[in-house]
Amino acid sequence: ATPTHVGPHVISDKQQQVVMDSATYGVMPGQPGYYKSTEYWDERISNDGEFVHENPNTVNQQGNSNVSHGCVNLSPENAQWFFNNFNLGDVVEVTNSGGPSLPIWDTFGDWELSWADWQKGSAVTG
Numbered sequence: 107a108t109p110t111h112v113g114p115h116v117i118s119d120k121q122q123q124v125v126m127d128s129a130t131y132g133v134m135p136g137q138p139g140y141y142k143s144t145e146y147w148d149e150r151i152s153n154d155g156e157f158v159h160e161n162p163n164t165v166n167q168q169g170n171s172n173v174s175h176g177c178v179n180l181s182p183e184n185a186q187w188f189f190n191n192f193n194l195g196d197v198v199e200v201t202n203s204g205g206p207s208l209p210i211w212d213t214f215g216d217w218e219l220s221w222a223d224w225q226k227g228s229a230v231t232g
């Protein structure tokens with residue numbers, strides 16, 4: 107129900123541990139779909155709660171099923187490798203998730219624009 111946005115995302119935050127709580131977007135304790143869990147090796151890729159992070163519970167589904175709430179799940183080993191090798195400002199390209207494009211206003215969503223469209227909105231012409 108909450109596929110990751112497709113297209114380029116930019117890493118904007120990086121933490122070894124994050125508590126993810128659906129109450130931050132209105133799904134409260136006792137309601138269907140509520141969750142609160144501590145996730146590890148987290149790199150934020152959008153302002154609406156998309157992260158790349160470890161999720162050992164979904165290893166068998168990773169790469170073939172949407173089982174997260176918009177995040178990109180990795181095995182513990184892959185999550186640590188990703189965390190150690192990708193940094194703030196690096197671009198993460200999400201494909202085949204079934205989600206819509208990342209909105210231009212979300213973090214660095216302007217990466218969604220083609221170079222020609224980017225130039226149209228700048229002082230540079232031609």
